[in-house]
Amino acid sequence: MDESELVVQGLRTMLEPHAAYVTLVPHRAEGAAALVDLTLYEPAAHRRTPGVRGVPQRFPTRMVAFGWDCTPEAVSTEMSRGAAGFVSKFLPARRLVWNLLQISEGRVVVDAWTGQSAAPQPPAEKWPLTQRETEVLSMIASGRANREIAEETNLSINSVKSYIRGAYAKIEVSSRSQAVLWAIQHGLLIPGEKTTVRPRAMSHAAGA
Numbered sequence: 001m002d003e004s005e006l007v008v009q010g011l012r013t014m015l016e017p018h019a020a021y022v023t024l025v026p027h028r029a030e031g032a033a034a035l036v037d038l039t040l041y042e043p044a045a046h047r048r049t050p051g052v053r054g055v056p057q058r059f060p061t062r063m064v065a066f067g068w069d070c071t072p073e074a075v076s077t078e079m080s081r082g083a084a085g086f087v088s089k090f091l092p093a094r095r096l097v098w099n100l101l102q103i104s105e106g107r108v109v110v111d112a113w114t115g116q117s118a119a120p121q122p123p124a125e126k127w128p129l130t131q132r133e134t135e136v137l138s139m140i141a142s143g144r145a146n147r148e149i150a151e152e153t154n155l156s157i158n159s160v161k162s163y164i165r166g167a168y169a170k171i172e173v174s175s176r177s178q179a180v181l182w183a184i185q186h187g188l189l190i191p192g193e194k195t196t197v198r199p200r201a202m203s204h205a206a207g208a
Contacts, residue, residue, distance in 0.1 A: 001041045002029050007089075014093040022097050037104045040066035040087075043078050064103055070112035075184050079177070085109040102143050108180050109143040133167040134188065136160060140176060141183035 003011075008026045015024055027034045039061045062084035067074065070088045078086055085103040087096060091113055102109045129137065132153075139149045146164070150157045164179075173179050 001027060001039050003040075003042065015097065018093060018097045022100055034061075036061055038062050038064050038084070038100060040064050043067045043074065044069060062103060064100070070114050072112075072185050072187065075110055075112050076181050079108075079110065079181055079184070087111050088113050090114050099143075107143045107145070108177060110141060110180060110184060112184070128170045129167055133163050133170070136163045137167045137171075137179060137183055138188045140164070141180045141188050 003026065008024070012024050015022055023036075025034045025036050041063060043065045044067060063082070065075075065078040065083045065086040066089060067078075067086075068089050070086075070090070075086045085099065085108060087099050087109070088111060091099070091111060095111065095113075099109050099111050127134070135153065136149055139152070144152070146157060146160050149155070150160045153160070155163075168174065168179060171179070171182050173182055
């Protein structure tokens with residue numbers, strides 16, 4: 001939405017090899033709503049629009065922040081404003097497509113990769129979570145469902161739920177979206193370490 005020709009053409013070229021899964025539809029905010037699954041918007045450009053507050057609501061789709069500013073503050077701001085996900089403009093095409101497919105299926109996905117080294121985590125003595133709780137919370141923030149977490153960690157689904165409850169209590173959150181925000185703000189989405197979610201059969205292509 002409301003992107004320059006440079007960005008639109010570059011993105012179209014990037015996504016062309018993945019045309020079986022995703023189609024790019026450029027449009028303007030003042031135009032008719034496009035019939036798509038997801039709408040990408042640049043947070044910084046949208047915030048410069050006079051009189052506009054929160055995530056743009058004009059289009060009847062899930063809104064996904066698509067920006068250059070991938071700091072924890074920028075990501076958490078967009079997620080708290082109602083974005084369905086946050087994807088970095090630094091992402092390679094394959095990783096971007098998988099993220100969009102996951103969001104189109106209803107998952108919360110934040111991939112703020114910039115290609116730069118990760119910031120160090122807080123000292124262990126100040127960290128409120130156990131190693132396993134940290135691992136599970138990181139996977140939640142990466143868009144994993146409980147069943148996927150269980151499969152990848154070789155834990156039972158009940159054990160996964162127990163770790164989630166314990167982590168939520170320690171960080172004082174009560175929902176998955178709040179847990180994702182906490183993970184973003186505390187560096188659990190480590191740049192360059194977001195792993196790909198196992199692919200599933202798609203009944204239709206997702207439009208972006």
